[in-house]
């Protein structure tokens with residue numbers, strides 16, 4: 001049975017990673033068992049977040065559904081029967097407000113250190129586009145900073161590497177943690193060498209031994225024609241780089257400025273066009289403004305107000321295809337106002 005993780009978190013399918021994270025925090029807070037919340041619901045929320053919170057797992061889920069994660073996502077914090085269905089609880093994502101909770105279970109700190117051996121964090125930037133830029137595509141220069149391996153020491157934290165004495169080169173240490181469920185033995189990343197198994201004798205002065213530094217990023221991105229408000233572009237491995245060299249992704253979240261006259265719906269455009277009474281009665285050929293320029297539209301005689309005409313392929317390009325949406329024109333008829341006596345008489349004589 002496939003579960004709808006999006007509805008569990010109460011977000012829509014286009015939600016950004018940041019929105020998912022926010023929704024998770026809010027829900028987790030609400031159903032937090034430590035505060036008398038519903039534990040079953042809390043586990044469900046956590047399971048959903050284990051998948052949707054990670055961009056790679058999320059795209060797998062979008063393709064294959066929750067069946068791809070049967071039994072919940074594999075987690076680091078095994079052995080806690082109360083939360084066995086939940087997989088690993090990501091305390092990093094819960095943030096400080098759950099400080100007390102993670103202390104009880106004794107792996108708040110451990111989970112933070114473990115995350116350093118995973119790939120770097122995904123980053124998100126927002127970009128604002130004009131209506132036509134979104135319609136026809138545009139090239140944008142992107143500027144931001146990300147964490148990357150220190151260039152001076154190649155991420156080693158220094159030179160003259162020696163085997164770490166704390167973990168004997170294993171990169172991991174076993175720790176016995178006291179929890180309310182008793183003593184639990186946990187493996188965590190060596191705090192001394194940050195899991196590398198080696199430590200420099202000469203500590204790098206640029207990164208003070210962390211092996212990480214901030215990198216200025218600047219490059220051009222082609223925004224595809226037809227992108228819509230709220231959609232994101234994923235740039236693989238442009239996110240933060242972890243100390244092991246594995247990079248997260250960068251997401252560009254797109255906001256599109258509304259158009260003054262056009263209403264966009266996906267690849268379709270709607271607009272209103274006023275014609276006068278005579279044009280409606282006798283028919284005419286009018287110019288309609290579209291994103292492709294002026295297009296002739298034949299108004300048949302006897303056209304009623306609120307009639308909709310379709311201009312085929314005059315909408316926006318459909319993303320990932322070479323076709324275009326349509327432009328719909330809603331016809332409104334201007335009723336003459338402020339007529340003089342002679343004009344009124346003439347209309348009355350016509351007896352329409």
Ligand SMILES: [Zn+2]
Pocket residue numbers: 164165166167168169170171172190191192193194195196197198
């Ligand atoms: Zn070590």
Ligand SMILES: [Zn+2]
Pocket residue numbers: 150151152153154155156157158204205206207208209210211212
């Ligand atoms: Zn360095």
